[in-house]
Amino acid sequence: MDAPMEIKVPLNETKVMVPPPPKPTLDLSKLPEQERIRIQHQRMHEKHKGHEAMHAEMILILIATLFVAQILLVQWKQRHFKSYQMATMFGMWVIPVYFCLTMHWTRFLIIWALFSFFTSIIVYKATRKPLPGTTPRLVYRWFYTIYKISYGLGIIGYTIIMFTFLGLNLILMIKPEIAMDYGMVFLFYGLYYGVLGRDFAEICSESMASKIGYYTKTGLPGRALEPYICAVCGLTMRIPDEDEEGSERIYQLSCDHRFHEFCIRGWCIVGKKQTCPYCKEKVDLKRMFKNPWERPHMLFGQLLDWIRYLVAWQPIIFLLVQGSYYILGLE
Template identity: 65%
Template sequence: MSYRENLKVQHEKMHVKHSGHEAMHAEMVLIFTATLVVAQIVLVQWKQRHCRSYNLVTLLQMWVVPLYFTIKLYWWRFLSTWGMFSVITSYVIFRATRKPLAGRTPRMVYKWFLLIYKLSYAVGVLGYLAIMFTMFGFNVFFRIKAEDSMDVGVIMLFYGLYYGVMGRDFAEICSDYMASTIGYYNMGGMPSRNLCHDICAVCGQKTFVDVDEEGIIEDTYQLSCNHIFHEFCIRGWCIVGKKQTCPYCNEKVDLKKMMNNPWERTHVLYGQLLDWLRYLVAWQPIIIGIVHGINFSLGLE
């Protein structure tokens, strides 16, 4: 039997072996779609009803899963950055959870996570541009191999998105601890202490300038509830810590009014993108694992 005839026989055997698999594949697609919808509903309800536990479990998965693959695949470059981020962030969280809280701690917390926020944004954008640079073939002009430039772009994009997500989650945890420790508001709706008119309601330190004056280092910002803040503190509270209420009286904050330039609006949109990626990275592997388990129990291949 010739080589061509042998290939023809093998092709016919493959068709016989996989005959009827169209219905099986359709059933697998249906299972995947149904599992995805149900999982999305469960996660949304969990987040709405028990947001704290949802965030903690998601953060734990985001923390452990990349570390597992890093050690398994010997990605020492990522492991080194992960280690530095973990050490510094652990120290920041330690400072944020102390009682009584030091007066300079809130500003230190916001500065660190705002730095992570900006770095992750910049690295992610550079990674995206590197990928587009390769896809349009501009790497040829600089005699860079497509594989090398694409690898750099994907790695930078992953670094930016991963640390952006982790930074936002840890910032929210620190914000919750600081709010409860400093004692701005409680479940009864009344602040547990009074602040003077020239004291920032986030960090508890004296403001540098009046509301109407232009500051050299930073300005003083006043919300519609008339409580005043260091501009850096309230922007860190709202943007980095994802808080949309006054930290003193819990009144709703108008973010559109506070963010009066396109750069800050971009940060808010970027934060929404990170929320979507958190779901994709932390929960999508579990959903796919559940789908594989269902297919295996039903004998689907």
């Protein structure tokens, strides 16, 4: 009887698959803040490793969208200014409210509701036919008050931010993040309501001027201007005595036409008109407002025009960019 054959398997040919031990989970909450930020930053780089081409494509889409949108907005503004103005004002009025609703910022919503309520009353009065003689003065007083408040808030916010950058907040024992938050809030309120009030004031200026009859967009005035009649509000101007206090001052332009103080301020500064309401002669704002403390108001008005694009159109442009990313499958 033959003995059983033994088959020897070389040890070097035997492969045993042993699974690697599981990596221990790292609890980031127990690490110091700097170490936690470093690990999160490292994980983000590992996640997006090899995505350089996709990132370059996303940047090109963003730049192209911004460039095309800017051209379209400029052409729209030049060809159809009225519709552009209304669309911009609607965006300025609604878009920040949407973000505040999602963020539950009740303070802004309350102030926005109060501003919208009183401004809607003013706009309603300015668009009535026939237009009462006291309405233009009421409208210009309201918007000029809003303009001065927004200007003051903007200056306060900017001052707080600059003092924080210089470290002066430490003298008052205020943390930099708290001081910067207050500065940004004041600056935002000043710029936002300054732009919004300016747009409403311009619409009211056009509507009231066309109804009063002294001003027309083209051609000669609708009727002759009597002496000591304000061509903006249509009311009689009374020359105040030198010792009289509380009376409204009267401004006379280079064309010799005279206006109430609040009427011409509202027309030139708030309503963004730089021509005489009656004869359309160019108004020299520096000559009309000789006080140097009043001149920054005109510069501030130009700043408000630059902010309008950032608030009204920038969110829409970024929404279009995100939509393009989603359609192309970019993350």
